[in-house]
Amino acid sequence: MSDVAIQKQKILGAARRLADRRGADFDAAAVAADAQLPPSAIGRHYADFNLLLCELLAQMYDEVRDLVTKLTLNMPSGPGRLQLALETYLQALLDRPGLRALARHLRFHPQGSQLIRQRVKGFNLMLQLELKSANWPDPAVAARLCTAALIETAVAESEAGRKLPAMRDTLIAYFTAGMA
């Protein structure tokens, strides 16, 4: 690995530690201090500090996606797989308060909002495929609305700092009844 790549990895690792502890409430100087690098190092890799946060947010979203994929990959499609996917997704977000804080912080930033839209679209497509295989009416439309409801559940759980079983169960009961 080149020196440049090693330094970038140190910066992202430091930013991740800070995001886990402080959400989006840290700056370039704090990242440099945590990474034991001179403050100028951050600017050499990222012209805008928010671009560093965008890369970190993308990394955290990838972790969540990979976790959901890993757990559901070998299951047959149907309500069981959908329930596990939704529960895993929500729990992974709840376990990463820094992700929610970064998404809130970056939602009006051009690259940040684009990144969030892409990731929402990715989840939307996954849900659409599940609904399509269950012969759900208008699966693309239902997936879009249910993705909005799922994001709302994640927001509500993040605000509460805990699982909200009533919201999860309501959404899952809707899918289960429709797939029966």
Place this chain on the structure above:
Amino acid sequence: MNAPARDKLLAAAVALAAQVDHDELSIARLCSAAGVGRHEFKAVFGELSRYFEALQLQFFDGLRTRMLKMTAGTAPGALRIKLASESYLAYCLESAGVLRWLLAARAHSAVRQPARQQIVNYGLLLGGELRAAHCAQADALSRLYLAMLNEVAGVELRAGERRPVYRHALWHFLDQACGATTRQALSAA
């Protein structure tokens, strides 16, 4: 407060929002469209974020009036929720330009916080309606339904027209989720 200047500036929003994006809006452009001096804008609102805050309140008032009018005389329950939702979506489409401004202005906390509070208030009202319709998990269902309703409003706002397929999916969720959670609660009892 200079009420005529305030009214003129707020009234100018509908026509101006149809022509000018949020990011292109300036105090000078707004004052010119409203026929009001810049010093009057400064005296009434001070800055654009305060203007958007007032515009959002006006939008919410109009929305509430429309929903109350459309649902007057209807008993609490699913039909009234659908009527209120239809009027919500219709009002959003009719006020598309202003709504686009307000959504973009939510980058300002002075605009974002009241919008969030408004959703909380709608959630409480809707929760009551769902309880009247004998839905189990009424509060949870209310929050999920409002997220979906706002998604439909966003889809129609981008399309510039009604999207019946999305509205049908919304009614499907309302009817089915209410039935599904109620059946689940009864079988657990």
